[in-house]
Structure formats: C-alpha cells, structure tokens
Amino acid sequence: MKKTLSEVHCLLLVVLIILVSDQGLVKCSLQQSERCSVKDITINQSSSGTEPSGIPIFLVEISNECLYPCTIMNVHLHCGEFSSDNLIKPEIFKRLTYDNCLVNNGAALTPGQVLSFKYSTTRMYPLSVLHLDVSCPT
Structure with missing residues (x-):
C-alpha cells in the first residue's frame, strides 16, 4: 500500500x-543526516559588475537552509580550478586542492546563516557541495 x-x-x-x-x-x-543534508546548502551566484580592467565580478551566497536546529560545518565545495583576480578572505572561502574549496574555514553555518563573497575572473565557476558534516541536538 x-x-x-x-x-x-x-x-x-x-x-x-x-x-x-x-x-x-x-x-x-532521526539520523542527523536525515535532518539536514547537502540539499540544505544553497549556493547562488550572480553577476556583480566588472573590475576597472573589465574583468567580471561574481557574487556568491552560500546559505544553510536546514529547518532543524542543526549546525552544518566543514563544508567543502566542488570548485574545479577556482581562482580569483581579487583577494577572497581565506577564512571565508579558499581552494585547498583541485575541485575542493573550504567554506567558512570549516566553521559552523547555523540555520539561516548566509555567507557571501565576491570573486573576479573571466568566467563564473560552477560550485556545488562536495562534503559537509552535520551536528543536531538529540
């Protein structure tokens, strides 16, 4: 049935x-992974103007959309050969290796938290969740 x-x-x-x-x-x-998961991290990118040199600037917003009182941490993104002409604070976003970028220096993203940064390069890099850890109260 x-x-x-x-x-x-x-x-x-x-x-x-x-x-x-x-x-x-x-x-x-419930298992912690059933409460919050990769699907609860949203990544939005948009065009945000250009550098004086004409290189495009992109705005990235990464948010924890989990509805449970869980903390999502150690968020790693697929990021290919990510690079930026402008400096991004490494505690916010940094490329560790090819296709592995760390968000928020591995620290927690609480429910509803939005982390944002801008990068400039000739093209927008596709970003998606590679790995994360979840901690929920029992």
Missing part, C-alpha cells in the same frame, strides 16, 4: 511520541 508524504510524517510523529520517556526525553531520534 502506497503512503502519502503526510501519512508518512504522521507515522513518524506517532513513533517519536511512543519513544518519549517519562522524563520527556526522546530516546531515539
């Missing part, structure tokens, strides 16, 4: 209620 998404959510809620102890503590919780 096929269940709708709302039926599945309802069943999960019932299971969680059953697992609540007398002290009101949940003995079992």
Whole structure:
C-alpha cells in the first residue's frame, strides 16, 4: 500500500511520541543526516559588475537552509580550478586542492546563516557541495 508524504510524517510523529520517556526525553531520534543534508546548502551566484580592467565580478551566497536546529560545518565545495583576480578572505572561502574549496574555514553555518563573497575572473565557476558534516541536538 502506497503512503502519502503526510501519512508518512504522521507515522513518524506517532513513533517519536511512543519513544518519549517519562522524563520527556526522546530516546531515539532521526539520523542527523536525515535532518539536514547537502540539499540544505544553497549556493547562488550572480553577476556583480566588472573590475576597472573589465574583468567580471561574481557574487556568491552560500546559505544553510536546514529547518532543524542543526549546525552544518566543514563544508567543502566542488570548485574545479577556482581562482580569483581579487583577494577572497581565506577564512571565508579558499581552494585547498583541485575541485575542493573550504567554506567558512570549516566553521559552523547555523540555520539561516548566509555567507557571501565576491570573486573576479573571466568566467563564473560552477560550485556545488562536495562534503559537509552535520551536528543536531538529540
């Protein structure tokens, strides 16, 4: 029998209620990776003008869209041969190796947090999540 998404959510809620102890503590919780994941990191890029030399400037906004009170940290992005003609603070974004760039020096991105920076180069680099770690309260 096929269940709708709302039926599945309802069943999960019932299971969680059953697992609540007398002290009101949940003995079992969803896996952290089920609460927040790669899909909760959004990366938006847009054109942001040009340098006096005519090189395009791009604005990058990286945000934690997770709805749970979880912290996403150690965010690494696919970034190819990323380079920029203007300096980007390495604690915000830095290329570690080919196709591996570190966001926020590995520090946490809290729910709703948006991190932004600008880079300038002849073309926009495609950026996507390579790896991240999630920490959620139990």
